[in-house]
Amino acid sequence: MNIDQVRPWRAIERRKSRKIKMGDLEIGGDAPISVQSMTNTPTQDAGATIDQIRRLEDAGADIVRVSCPDEDSTAALKEIVKASKVPIVADIHFHYKRGIEAAKAGAACLRINPGNIGSADRVREVVQAAKDYGCCIRIGVNGGSLERHLLEKYGEPCPEAMVESALDHARILEDHDFREYKISVKASDVFLTVAAYQGLAEATDAPLHLGVTEAGPLRTGGIKSAIGMGNLLWAGIGDTIRVSLSADPVEEIKVGFDMLKSLNLRTRGVNIIACPSCARQGFDVIKTVETLEQRLEHIRESITLSIIGCVVNGPGEAAGTDLGFTGGGKDAGMMYVGGKPDHKLSNADMVEHIVEQVEKRAEYLRGLEKA
Incomplete structure (x- = not known):
């Protein structure tokens, strides 16, 4: 039985968006919400960029975006695309020719910012390249680079201006019989971001890529992203996400998956439920959780693990997890398996x-998948 039928207050009804293809990956509709990050190596250094993509793949990335600022970058893109196990998005700004070159190089998606790519004719050429080479397109509207006429009309970046920009450029794609696109309306301001996405979600059935742009360092940026994107995801809005952090791109994938796991929208890896610790703890909870988090990063199967310092909440939390350990004093505690006390440890x-x-639990789950 679906857990949402037992606990309806946990249910999230996702917005009904149309489905598009990004290489072999489906975006929108009933497809899982995908998590992406972006490389920060010089793209023309194909080896370094491929190495970073490998790390992102290992962390669980569904999509990786690669900046293409010059011809050397798009020249290297062919080798990068060939080596990648996940779809590659070519990030294009200012130079529309880079978009055409990226499509020819095998990018699965072209990310264009309508505010800075140029005239409608140039956008038209990029669209034709996408059609010719089987790319989808992300219309990337950014509060910091809106078109001049919209800033003059509205006076400042605002939700209405961002939605109008997105719909204007979607119309260009539609006029050229191109519907394989998704849209983002990002801002560094959480309020502006959320309001823009809410307006856009009502105005189109296109898949939406969520993000709070330039969110900042790992801790504060993660919090801003969780507040903004979490509100939207809880409301059912969003088909693919990127957490934009001034940190190692791998951290973006980790935070993105943790965000989706907290809402039961994705279930990859070990979900550790742990107490903040207090004077009652029977062991060093914080150090133990930190060690376990590192030791279990390689697990991809969905497993819940409770690590609780004492018996006040330990048995109750363990009852709802696959595995659990509760401190009991005298340098020992109780190991729970399947929600029930199993053995002292x-x-x-x-x-x-x-x-x-x-690891045994993960191996068992892998066996079930193969059966």
């Missing part, structure tokens, strides 16, 4: 034992 042995139990 010493604090000294618990990290290695828990890792072993999680």
Whole structure:
């Protein structure tokens, strides 16, 4: 039985968007919400860029975006696309010819900013290249680079201006019989971002790519993104996401998946439920959780793990997780399996034992998938 039928207050009804293809990946409709990041290596250095894409793939990235600021970058893109296991989005600004070159190089998607790519004729040429080479397009509206006539009309970046920009450029694609597109309306201001996406969600059935642009450092940027994107995702809005952080791109993937996991929209990896610790803790909760998080990064299967310092909340939390450990004093605690107390375990042995139990659980789940 679907858990949402038992607990309807957990249900999120996703907005009904049309489905498009990005290489072999589906975006929109009933497809899983995809998580993407962007490389920050010089794109013309194909080896370094491919190495970073590998790290992003290992972290779970569904899509990777690569900036293409010059001809050397689009020249390297062919090798990068060939080496990548996930669809590559070519990020295009100012130079429409880079979009055409990227399409020829095998990019699965072209990200264009309508405010700076140039005239309608130039956009038309990029659209034709996308049609010729099987690319989809992301219309990327940004609060910091809106068209001059919209800024004159509205006086400043605002939700109405961003939605109008997006729909104007979607109309250009539609006029050229091109519907394989998704749209983003990003701003660094959380309020502006959320309001723009809410307006856009009502105005189109196109898939939406979510993001709070230039969100900032890992901690504060993650919080801003979680507030803005979390509100939208909870309301059912969003088909693909990027958490824009001034941090290692791999962290963007981790935060993105954690965001989706908290809303039950994706379930990749180990979800650790842990207490903040207090004087009642029977072991060092913070250090243990930090170690387990690192040791279990390689697990891709969906597993819930509770790590609670004492018996006040430990048994109750463990009852709702696949595996759990609750501190009980005297340098030992109770290991829970399938929500039930299973065996006692010493604090000294618990990290290695828990890792072993999680890996066994992951192996069991992989077997079920193959069966």
